[in-house]
Amino acid sequence: MREIEKIGIVGSGTMGAGVAQLMIQNGYTTIMYDIDMETVGRAQSAIESRLDRFVEKKRISTVEVKTMKDHLKTTANLSDFHDCQLVIEASPENLDIKRAIFKRLEEVCSEKTILATNTSSLSITEISGQIQTPKRVAGFHFFNPAPVMPLVEVIHGLKTDAETVNTLVVFAQKIGKSPVVCKDTPGFIVNRVARPFYGEALKIMNEQVATVEQIDRIMKKAGNFKMGPFELQDLIGIDINFAVTKSVHSSFHGETRFRPHYVQERMVQAGSLGRKTKGGFFSYDT
Known part of the structure; x- marks a missing residue:
């Protein structure tokens, strides 16, 4: 079982930002990536605004929010994921884009890094088909809004190994989610x-x-x-x-x-x- 301490998020759209927020709320150091710093900066501001509203509603303290904000880093360079134990890709639902991202992640990340995709329906096997280590690639599908919705689908591709799946299942439970493991079929379950x-x-x-x-x-x-x-x-x-x-x-x-x-x-x-x-x-x- 692999220990996860630092997490990379590829994409700062609605889902990427939601997953990043979920991670920092659970105390994980998180790096959120997008194609430029202006784009990822807007997502960071939106996350911080949502956290500030929690303080206004007296759901959490200002000290807790400051700690969460300190856990969130932003980047426009995928190389900054070199020391992450888990990277979650949340880019647009386009196979070519996702394949290119995973090829780049394989170049910059440790061989032990789990590379997960938040795809809603694309084949995990096909996304990982052009990289050298498909055994560490799995689906990790959150539902919108990610900080709130309890279910997470953990999808194993044809070459995903058991350790990768088990690590994601345990990690999902640690962040308060209810994981369900499924095969790499169109649309998965939900x-x-x-x-x-x-x-x-x-x-x-x-x-x-x-x-x-x-x-x-x-x-x-x-x-x-x-x-x-x-x-x-x-x-x-x-x-x-x-x-x-x-x-x-x-x-x-x-x-x-x-x-x-x-x-x-x-x-x-x-x-x-x-x-x-x-x-x-x-x-x-x-």
């Missing part, structure tokens, strides 16, 4: 199950059977979901949700039940991506 949740809701809306508001209200009141399918798409990001649907559909060789919906495609083309653009299926002032 995103495979969730495709009809979004897909059927989009069909019902498009057929004018019910409005977005009605569908969400029914799913929350009658289905006991915390969020309806449209509110949840806005939170995740319609672009991310659409990319996952396309990936699962492609991986299942065009199986009809996973077919993407053109309404999502048009919204992505229009830049209406949900909360992060202040508008998706609903409008947001902040």
Whole structure:
């Protein structure tokens, strides 16, 4: 079992920043990377603002928040991950981008560093297929918002070794998560199950059977979901949700039940991506 003390996060978007926040809240020294210091700096400021709100709500003390902030470092150079025991990649859902990142991580990190990907649906085996040490690559899939949602999927690729999987399972438990181990199949568990949740809701809306508001209200009141399918798409990001649907559909060789919906495609083309653009299926002032 490998001891983890220092963690690298590749990507400072919604998920990357959320995972970084989770790590510093649990006392881990964390380095967050993005393509330039301005981008990663904005994410750092957003994390610090969220932590400050915890103080305002008297959930934690100013001393605790200062310690958390001190644990967070930022960089625009992947070489700074050279002494990390765990690196979690949270870049866009693009296979070529992820493969390039993992090839670079293999060059700069120790051979003992676990290289994990937060991909929602891409094959772990395919992501790690071009590096020399695929045994240390695994999926480590958090759900948004990462500091709050309890589930983490630990996915083993074809060549992932048992030590890597076991280390991630134990680590997930240490940071207060509930890990579930699964095979490297399209969509893994949650995103495979969730495709009809979004897909059927989009069909019902498009057929004018019910409005977005009605569908969400029914799913929350009658289905006991915390969020309806449209509110949840806005939170995740319609672009991310659409990319996952396309990936699962492609991986299942065009199986009809996973077919993407053109309404999502048009919204992505229009830049209406949900909360992060202040508008998706609903409008947001902040």
